[in-house]
Amino acid sequence: MVEEGKPCVFCQIANHSSSTRTDLLYSDENVIAFRDIKPSAFRHYLVIPVHHIPTTRDLHRGPEDFQLVSHMLNVGQNLLFKDAPASKVKFGFHQPPFNSVNHLHLHCLALPFIPRWKCIKYWALGSHCGFLEAKKLLERINPQPTTNSQ
Numbered sequence: 559m560v561e562e563g564k565p566c567v568f569c570q571i572a573n574h575s576s577s578t579r580t581d582l583l584y585s586d587e588n589v590i591a592f593r594d595i596k597p598s599a600f601r602h603y604l605v606i607p608v609h610h611i612p613t614t615r616d617l618h619r620g621p622e623d624f625q626l627v628s629h630m631l632n633v634g635q636n637l638l639f640k641d642a643p644a645s646k647v648k649f650g651f652h653q654p655p656f657n658s659v660n661h662l663h664l665h666c667l668a669l670p671f672i673p674r675w676k677c678i679k680y681w682a683l684g685s686h687c688g689f690l691e692a693k694k695l696l697e698r699i700n701p702q703p704t705t706n707s708q
């Protein structure tokens with residue numbers, strides 16, 4: 559759950575604040591990627607937008623957010639493909655109130671989960687609760703949906 563009144567840790571990382579020493583796995587003008595400080599799997603990376611967006615609820619159907627999330631997913635896929643080519647992978651978001659940091663972050667997981675029970679954190683609990691697969695979110699905000707979802 560989110561603590562109020564503290565500076566956003568992910569903004570600090572994105573702004574290369576000197577108080578953080580996070581190794582970036584990837585960075586460009588729109589997104590950065592780094593390792594989760596409490597990994598739940600063989601490889602566990604986070605991809606975040608540089609610009610502060612609180613949660614998946616703040617994303618809207620349209621080309622701008624769709625392109626941002628597509629780009630985040632691409633970056634995550636490339637990193638895991640490089641670092642864990644043989645692993646089963648999973649990409650998605652925690653939806654409020656189950657998100658730990660109120661700055662949008664894509665979890666990029668290369669399985670297995672470590673320890674195994676960690677998988678429960680990444681279960682979908684219906685479409686508006688729990689873990690939201692990146693593909694599902696993209697369907698939700700796609701300005702030109704190709705399939706008839708929901």
Ligand SMILES: [Zn+2]
Nearest residue numbers: 566569610661
């Ligand atoms: Zn932030």
Ligand SMILES: [Zn+2]
Nearest residue numbers: 652657658659
């Ligand atoms: Zn999270």
